[in-house]
Amino acid sequence: ETGVTQTPRHLVMGMTNKKSLKCEQHLGHNAMYWYKQSAKKPLELMFVYNFKEQTENNSVPSRFSPECPNSSHLFLHLHTLQPEDSALYLCASSQTEGQNYEQYFGPGTRLTVT
Amino acid sequence: DAKTTQPNSMESNEEEPVHLPCNHSTISGTDYIHWYRQLPSQGPEYVIHGLTSNVNNRMASLAIAEDRKSSTLILHRATLRDAAVYYCILRDGNTGKLIFGQGTTLQVKP
Numbered sequence A: 001e002t003g004v005t006q007t008p009r010h011l012v013m014g015m016t017n018k019k020s021l022k023c024e025q026h027l028g029h030n031a032m033y034w035y036k037q038s039a040k041k042p043l044e045l046m047f048v049y050n051f052k053e054q055t056e057n058n059s060v061p062s063r064f065s066p067e068c069p070n071s072s073h074l075f076l077h078l079h080t081l082q083p084e085d086s087a088l089y090l091c092a093s094s095q096t097e098g099q100n101y102e103q104y105f106g107p108g109t110r111l112t113v114t
Numbered sequence B: 001d002a003k004t005t006q007p008n009s010m011e012s013n014e015e016e017p018v019h020l021p022c023n024h025s026t027i028s029g030t031d032y033i034h035w036y037r038q039l040p041s042q043g044p045e046y047v048i049h050g051l052t053s054n055v056n057n058r059m060a061s062l063a064i065a066e067d068r069k070s071s072t073l074i075l076h077r078a079t080l081r082d083a084a085v086y087y088c089i090l091r092d093g094n095t096g097k098l099i100f101g102q103g104t105t106l107q108v109k110p
Helices: none
Strands: A006-008 A012-014 A017-026 A031-037 A045-051 A053-057 A064-070 A073-079 A086-093 A109-113 B009-013 B017-024 B030-036 B045-050 B061-064 B070-075 B085-092 B104-109
Touching: A012 A017, A012 A086, A017 A031, A017 A086, A031 A073, A045 A064, A045 A073, A086 B045, B009 B017, B017 B030, B017 B085, B017 B104, B030 B061, B045 B070, B070 B085
Parallel strands: A012 A109, B009 B104
Antiparallel strands: A006 A017, A017 A073, A031 A045, A031 A086, A045 A053, A064 A073, A086 A109, B017 B070, B030 B045, B030 B085, B061 B070, B085 B104
């Protein structure tokens, strides 16, 4: 248990569906992150939020829409995804962005787009 | 972003020490060396980090070359639970971004 939870753990969706991934951290951190881990590829940073403000969008397609209503919760809204978006989506948090604060990762949501 | 080079895979026997190498010849003065590991079906977890001096914690030791162009993560007594992908990452001290590479897959044999 890292103090970062993600739901659902597994998700299968069609290309026309809309779904959301949820991340919650119980660590009192102020920075939250979304990463994508595709098969045979390194983890890719997607978005960063620091004190609820988005500070990084790593050229992510607009069919992925993040939301950070408060420092403890982070969502990733998905719509009209493609099969190549199938991957493990990982959420992480840290005390704040920058510095050398370690990041704590959740277990991930395994997404399959059919 | 500065790059690291690690072997794709390594094997170890249980209860023996493991030395995981990492080359980072383009490291800059503000880059910290971080190690994370990812156990099967889990997200990555922090292992250790350092700047210039060798570091020890309850999980591992980090030995950093004098010129900082390479480092070695040392697991003193490997257990089956240490089987994972180990990532060596150069983290910019200002932006704090973690840029993951392919890592080293460590297999531990009983």
